[in-house]
Amino acid sequence: MVRFDWGDLKFFLAIARTGRLTAAARVLRVDHATVSRRLRALELALDAKLFEHHPQGYRLTAAGERLLAAAEVMETTALQVESALSGTDAALTGTVRIGAPDGFGTWFLARRLGALLVRHPHLTVQLVPLPRVFSLAKREADIVVTIDPPDAARTDVRRLTDYTLSFYGSRDYLAAHPTIATTADLRDHRVVGYVPDLLFTDTLAYLGDFGVPEGLRFECASVIGQIEAVRAGLGVGVLHDFVAQADPSLVRVLPQTITRTYWIVADVDVLKIARVREVFEFVVDAVAAERFVYG
DSSP states (O other), X not given: OXXXXXXXXXXXXXXXXXXXXXXXXXXXXXXXXXHHHHHHHHHHHHTSOOEEEETTEEEEOHHHHXXXXXXXHHHHHHHHHHHHHHTTSSXXXXXXXXXXXXXXXXXXXXXXXXXXXXXXXXXXXXXXXXXXXXXXXXXXXXEEEESSOOOOSSEEEEEEEEEEEEEEEEHHHHHHSOXXXXXXXXXXXXXXXXXXXXXXXXXXXXXXXHTOOSOOEEEOSOHHHHHHHHHTTSOEEEEEHHHHTTOTTEEEOOSOOEEEEEEEEEETTGGGSHHXXXXXXXXXXXXXXXXXXXX
16 A cells, blocks of 8 residues: 555545535635545555545545544644644734624624734635535534524534514615505515525524515525615515614614524634634624624
8 A cells, every 4th residue: 555645635524525526626725636636646545445426426435434534533633733833923824714694794794804804914814704504514614603503512602692683674665665564564565585495594584483474575595685675675674683773774664673693603623723713702702892682
């Protein structure tokens, strides 16, 4: 058996976690050919086939499953080594990726991260505000803000804050359409909301909580698109109070509110790395300084 390159395990893990060479290449910031070449080199060195190639992607073989367990132990050890040494330099360097819901990431976090980067100019922060679930196990992010409390093992989980949502419409829209006094009145209006079968969590099924009757809809998978639709007068919708209350073009139309919660989570070993810990605590402090709940 040829002696294998330890660095090839990084490519193996990326393929195992993403299921595709192209996705692994994006994660590792290399080209597709490099990932394929490093996988072939590892399989040759170990004299074992590690993946079966299916139309749906790459699936681990029995040998690949055994290697995955060992490779993840090695990865954790490498993280522990980095965390032990990362506090020895005054300046923080490297990259930290934050996965967050699109509303929180775009409206709240993006504009506040500048203060962190002024403090640590050699640090790179990747903010990924998307309506999806991020996997810490697959290293899709170092830090995740979520609206569902995670139950993964070996994670540091903190409750960031509750936040409220209410029904809003634009001033121009409300002036041109029938008055909304109760949820029953929404039958006379187009309601803006999510695409139901594309919800990544039932926590976002707001309309049922308000008891919204069946009727006309405009559905958008992104909350950013929803607020733009409400601003443009396409209808009325459930929006985050911490965003809508700051927009003079929007008016709250019903007294009811619903409450959801933001959580922040990171792998306990990854969180020991100084740059990750610094970003994690910055987000916690930034949220604590702002208002998210409205009556």
